[in-house]
Amino acid sequence: MLAVEKWAQNKAPFIALVAPSIAAFARELPDMFRNLKMHQLANHKATLPHLPMWYDLYKNHRQYCEPFQKMLVDSSALAEQLIAFGSSVKELAQNKEELNGYKLTEADLAEGQLFWKELLDLSFHEMRFDFGNLPLDNHIAANFELYLSKHKMELSFVFLVFTPCFILYKMSPSKLYHKARIGDVSSIDKILRIDPLMLHDPAIGYQIQKIRLSGKLNTYQNLVDAPLKPIKAKLTNGKIKASMATLISIIADGIKQPLTSIEIRNLFDAVAQDADKRDIDTCLPDSPEALSKSIQRKRSSWQPLLSPDSKKSK
16 A cells, blocks of 8 residues: 555545645646746657647637546546546536435445545545556557647647646636736746746737837836746745645635644655655655744745635644
């Protein structure tokens, strides 16, 4: 049994599913940001896309979300189940009047428990595969190459634009683009550092020229130079993991299943044991008190995406 499976025992099903996945994903983020700096997707160097189509991705998230979801469904049984579950929940939310007065039966509860057990089994099976650094199944590898050949632009956008926007700026590319195109200088700078192609977007270019014509030459020069500059963030492993630890804490509080900083620390240690054969995660603060303070400091950074009513980590 994986150490993360032991950690998940006696936790609420949603926490047992989501928290280990986030902690494991935190290990992948440094490589993703290195790929961002080199403008490459996995081992594939990014190529120049058709610019008008690329700019359209900022305006319509479905154009890149749908190919990405289809790729996940074809390569992961867990992703297929989760996407189907999400669709069912959305459908129920849209027709919630049909549930008025409905009382759950023992059969419903048993079915729900079985569903969550199957999800957790799939999740830990995939983690075991990832932690073992096993080569991709030939079918999955072939599917990835197929989707990459058909949707390289959209998948590049997911990994090179959407992911850093979400992790670093806690907003979608669409929201960042909206703020930039109405003249927010900080947003223009952020979007150009993540995606130098946006220097040639007509709306962004218009705002940059407005700044030049208004006489703010230093600001203008900084924005013109922004595509050649690194992202304004110290992307150390410790900072990335502390940010993900904060996200776990906020989610747990949000569903009224709070986790202490000790429990969160134990989770990251469990991932280190499974993935790296180390007793502890050396990137996080040593003491629970230091981790708790780190989580509390970083909570506000997630507020653009999450409810401001989240409680502090204990």
